[in-house]
Every structure is written in structure tokens, then in C-alpha cells.
Amino acid sequence: MKIYVFFCSLLLALQTCFGAEPVGEFVELHSCDLFTGGCTASSESTLLGRQLFRVWSISEGTWNNQNLAGLKIALLELGSVNLAEKGASADTAEIFVPKGLAPAQKKALISWVSCQGIMPVSTQVLEAEITYQRSGSAANVTVGDSISLSTMAIAKCSSGACGQALWYEPQVKYSSFEVVASRSSEIRDSAMKFLWRDHDRPNVFLASFGPNASAIQLAESTCH
Numbered sequence: 001m002k003i004y005v006f007f008c009s010l011l012l013a014l015q016t017c018f019g020a021e022p023v024g025e026f027v028e029l030h031s032c033d034l035f036t037g038g039c040t041a042s043s044e045s046t047l048l049g050r051q052l053f054r055v056w057s058i059s060e061g062t063w064n065n066q067n068l069a070g071l072k073i074a075l076l077e078l079g080s081v082n083l084a085e086k087g088a089s090a091d092t093a094e095i096f097v098p099k100g101l102a103p104a105q106k107k108a109l110i111s112w113v114s115c116q117g118i119m120p121v122s123t124q125v126l127e128a129e130i131t132y133q134r135s136g137s138a139a140n141v142t143v144g145d146s147i148s149l150s151t152m153a154i155a156k157c158s159s160g161a162c163g164q165a166l167w168y169e170p171q172v173k174y175s176s177f178e179v180v181a182s183r184s185s186e187i188r189d190s191a192m193k194f195l196w197r198d199h200d201r202p203n204v205f206l207a208s209f210g211p212n213a214s215a216i217q218l219a220e221s222t223c224h
Contacts, residue, residue, distance in 0.1 A: 022061030022068050022112060023210030026172070027132070027139050029053040029149055030084045034168050035179040035202040049082030051196050052090065053149070053187060054172065055141050056113065057132040061210060066108035072130040073097055073113050074143050077120075078192065084168040092192065093123040096143050098130055116209075117172030124191075137180045139206060149185040151204050170205045177207035 032049035033040055055074040062068060077083060077090035095113065097106055110125065128144035137153035170177055182204050187196040 021210045022058045022063060023208075024056060024058040024060075025132075025134060025206070025208050026054055026056040026170075026174070027141055027149065027151065028170050028172070028205040028207065029182060029185055029198070030168075030203045030205075031196065031198065032082060032084055033202050034084065034205065035154065035164055035166050037163050038165070049084045050079050051187075051194075052077045052079075052083040052171075053147065053185075053196075055130065055132055055143070055149075056116075056209070057134075063112040064104075064108040066105045068105070068109055068112065071098060071101075071105075071109055072132050073109055074128075074130055074141075074147070075113065075119065076147070076187065076189065078194065083171070086169075086171075087118070088171070089118050090120050093120045094189070094192075095123055095125045096128045096130060096147075097125060099127045134206070137178070137206065138183075139180070139204075146188045146190075147186070149204075150183040151180045151206065152183045154179065154181050154202050170207055172209075174205075174207040174209050175211075177205050180204045180206045 029052070030049060031051040053074070053076050055072060057072050058068045058070065060069045074096040075093060076096070077093040079088065079090040079092075081088050083090055095110060097109060101109065113119075128146075129142075131140070131142045133140045137151060139149070139151045141147070141149040166179065179202050181200060181202050182198050184199045185197065187194070189195075
């Protein structure tokens with residue numbers, strides 16, 4: 001993994017967002033449950049949720065006169081508050097961009113992702129191989145050799161009385177979403193001295209973004 005020796009500046013974070021809105025999908029992994037019972041949500045809201053990982057897969061669209069079709073970009077955020085809460089902001093973050101992009105295309109990709117939602121003003125940018133594959137509720141993501149994530153559907157309630165509800169929504173722009181479970185996930189970051197492993201929890205948003213994006217509906221009856 002190649003570390004790019006610069007940080008996103010305040011100018012980048014505040015620049016005007018314009019372009020033909022890209023279309024695609026994203027996966028958003030949280031360190032707290034998203035679709036759960038009230039007691040679990042209440043306890044986790046004060047104790048967990050300090051980590052967030054997200055990867056976008058752009059199927060088509062341009063930004064700042066650069067074609068972004070087929071590109072992927074990922075974001076890892078760490079904070080001192082529950083980052084699933086509306087308006088919560090991370091303390092530190094890393095953006096992962098594909099290796100080998102032309103400077104103008106890389107700048108446009110980072111500009112686009114900075115316009116999608118809340119992120120720290122100073123964010124380190126790294127280059128890595130990024131893969132994203134999805135079939136239904138099963139998504140598989142890798143970023144270099146330090147991040148891996150696979151998801152699966154949440155089982156439907158047989159009685160319809162699981163007592164669970166949706167407590168959060170994605171923190172970035174989306175067209176539609178559903179909550180799925182992390183089959184397994186592992187994030188290792190030596191720079192941040194950080195290790196995050198998770199599995200079998202309803203803590204992942206699988207979503208679409210952009211105009212005319214294909215709908216991904218939240219299941220009406222799901223339980224964990």
C-alpha cells in the first residue's frame with residue numbers, strides 16, 4: 001500500500017461541489033448495531049460506534065470534468081462519539097484511492113467523496129487496490145491487504161415480533177438502502193495502531209446513490 005504524502009486541505013473540503021452526479025452503490029460498516037432492539041441501541045449509543053468504514057463503487061458519472069465510471073474509493077473514520085448518530089464527526093480519517101490514477105482524476109474522485117457527507121478536514125490519503133463485488137445482500141470488499149468485509153442478509157422474523165427497529169440511516173448521500181449483517185470483517189491499520197474485527201451483527205448499510213440509482217429496499221421484517 002502506497003501512502004500519499006499530503007492531506008486534504010480546508011480548501012478541498014469547502015470547495016464547490018459540482019458535476020454530473022455519479023451513480024453506484026456503497027457499503028457502510030459501523031461498530032454498533034443499526035437494526036436492533038431498544039435496549040441494545042441505548043447501551044451501544046454511549047459505548048460503541050466509534051469506528052466507521054465505507055466504500056463506494058461508482059458505475060457511471062463524471063465530476064469536475066473527469067470520468068469516474070468504474071472507480072472505487074474507501075473511507076475509514078475513527079472518533080470519540082458514536083459515528084452512526086446524525087451529525088456526528090470523526091476525529092481522524094483515511095481515504096483510500098485506487099493505485100495509478102491520473103492526478104486530475106484522483107483530485108476529482110477525492111473532491112466528489114468530500115461532498116458526500118461529514119468527514120474531518122485533515123484526512124490522510126492512501127493508495128491501495130480496492131475490490132467491491134455484490135450479489136443481492138452479499139457484498140465482498142477488500143482494500144489492500146489490511147481491510148476485508150463480507151456481508152449477508154439478516155434472517156426474517158418467523159413470528160413478526162422480534163421487537164427490533166431501524167435506529168440510524170447512512171451518514172452520506174444515498175438513494176435507497178437496506179441493513180445487512182457483517183458475515184466477517186477485519187480492519188488493521190498500523191499507522192493508527194488500530195484493529196477492528198466483527199462478525200454476525202446487523203451493522204452494515206448496503207445502499208445505492210445518485211440520480212436514477214437502482215432501488216435497494218430495507219426489509220420490512222428482519223431480525224438478528
